[in-house]
Amino acid sequence: MQSPEPATGQLPEAPAGNPLARGMGYLPEGGEVVTTESGNLFLSDILHNKRAMSGCAIVLLLVLFCFAGPLLYHTNQTATNLNLENLPPGAGHPLGTDEYGIDILGRLMVGGQSSLELGFAVALSSTVIGALYGAISGMLGGIADAFLMRIVDTLLAVPTFILLLICASMFTLNLVTIIAILALLSWPYVCRLVRAQVLALKEREFVQASTAMGSTRMRILFRHMVPNTFNIFIVTTTFAVADSIYALSALSFLGLGPPPPFADWGTMLTNGVNDLFDSYPWEVYPALVILVITVIAFRQIGDALNDIASARSSRR
Amino acid sequence: MIWLLLKRLGQSIAVIIGVMILTFILVHLEPGNTARAVLGFKATPARVAIFNNTYGLNRPLPVQFWLYCIHVLHGNLGVSYSALQPVSTLIAQRLPRDVVLLGLATLLSLIIGLPMGLYQALHHGTIKDDVVAGTWFTLYSAPDFMEALILIAIFCVHFHIFQPSFPGGITTVGGLFEDPRAMVLPVVVLAINNVASYSQYMRSSAIEELMQDYIRTARAKGMRQRMILTRHLLRNALLPIITILGLSLPDLVAGAVIAEAIFSFPGMGLLFWQSALSHDYPVLLGATLIIGVATVLGNLIADIAYGVLDPRIRHAIA
DSSP states (O other), X not given: OOOOOOTTOOOTTSOOOOGGGGOTTOOOOTTOOOSTTHHHHHXXXXXXXXXXXXXXXXHHHHHIIIIIHHXXXXXXXXXXXXXXXXXXXXXXXXXXXXXTSOBHHHHHHHHHHXXXXXXXXXXXXXXXXXXXXXXXXXXXXXXXXXXXXXXXXXXXXXOHHHHHHHHHHHSOOOXXXXXXXXXXXXXXXXXXXXXXXXXXXXXXXXXXXXXXXXXXXXXXXXXXXXXXXXXXXXHHHHHHHHHHHHHHHHHHHTTOSOOTTOOOHHHHHHHHHHHHHTTOGGGTHHHHHHHHHHHHHXXXXXXXXXXXXXXXXXXX | OHHHHHHHHHHHHHHXXXXXXXXXXXXXXXXXXXXXXXXXXXXXXXXXXXXXXXXXXXXXXXXXXXXXXXXXXXXXXXXXXXXXXXHHHHHHHHHXXXXXXXXXXXXXXXXXXXXXXXXXXXXXXXXXXXXXXXXXXXXXXXXXXXXXXXXXXXXXXXXXXXXXSOOSOOOSSGGGGSSHHHHHXXXXXXXXXXXXXXXXXXXXXXXXXXXXXXXXXHHHTTOOHHHIXXXXXXXXXXXXXXXXXHHTHHHHHHOOHHHHXXXXXXXXXXXXHHHHHTTOHHHHHHHHHHXXXXXXXXXXXXXXXXXXXXXHHHHHHO
């Protein structure tokens, strides 16, 4: 994908000026290595991408809804009140109540908190683990690399959801353990991509120049490798948010999620399913709709970032 | 070619050993002990001792792992705690059903997805492409249990066309078709989820092929569009799809846990779910191992198929 560099390629550390100042149509000249600036260019592409920005706007609204919402809209989310069970949407309860008399709008907010916290935490931690593991494995090369990659292959050989089910069957889950388990299961995807990029970068002149100047492996790793794989892992991070929110909801749906009073959208769906047949549709659809919106929003962002990243790499 | 194959084979064997170690470690990570989890907290020490002795759980870990490996190589995956049947029997019963279910679903999604991808590629960059892509992208993003529930609400609750759950007491693969209507919803739900990925792969691969010189040559010599598509484009554009099919082989084995749980389809997914609920570790362990092996084989087959079918790759390697 990357164009060959001219023999007079400048050192990566040399300041190349702010690409934003050169306007949107600016193309890096052939062979110019954009290292630290790549983040800025990337950001300006994102800011001009409608899909990415609409996804971000929805995510922002969701975060506000879940975390600021309960401050404005006070509900009792702990005590059951059977006098209020299965109320249809109406005054006092805009979205009705569930089978324990708990307000559904309030529950959407509280459930959303754990769903979103989980999504962000898993995405962040699995990306960090995966990127470091992949970069180190790619840097080491040889037998160490082969051994480390077989571990990754092993984790990739079994679908994440299957391993998640096994863990859920063994441990009583809470938000922290489920974040830990999902993070430990989902880093190999990032790792594979980052390693491939590092292997390609290793052959580039600027890395060899850095080695020739006596840089340590650690310096090359953090100064050259990690920043240049940024585009890859920002894409996988957004997908990981959507995937882990979905995984938790699927787990709760199967009855293997954290026990009550833990609330998330998947649990609400599971409880609502039985009521679907008793014609209490308001107990199912709000959770369904918000879950779908969330997953679509994050996948839109990821997809848009992917397009931007691949457009950039073909432009170079 | 031979050298590459041997290397890939070696890697595959290493990964299978890795999966065995992984499943073994997972089972021994369990807090407390298996006997308590299966027999309940009120079990007497004597019963626990008998249980541990029966299943060899009182031996040292390396010995247990060694015995586990030997048993696996003899096709013995242990005995289910709850069904009291050999795990291999349970899996052998259910695997063919999943092959039928997911085979049909894959077929359906290919039948919908491939023409759809081609259509998008031909109208690439227009509103038609965006509308089709947007629709399937939404369906793909939506959790599969949502699609299942909405279909159940429409076809079972409102219109009473289908039964929401699979009839029980099915013993043979042919029994799946005793009431063919029961198969409709599970197959449709699973297909909906795959259409998006097939159509998107088809779209991007067809767009790439459409830009190639040979298509332009065909156009220049006055070939009709239909002939260009069937004679030239399709054969080349389908190549990446073969890889995707190979990579989806493990799904055939893993079943579709959620769809099977919703429709109580008696396949691997349902077995896995029920075993997870009842802490039946030998079944989970055995199924995971089979799924791992299937994944490794699927990747291997996809690699080889790609090499055999694409002359450019075949000659580059040879």
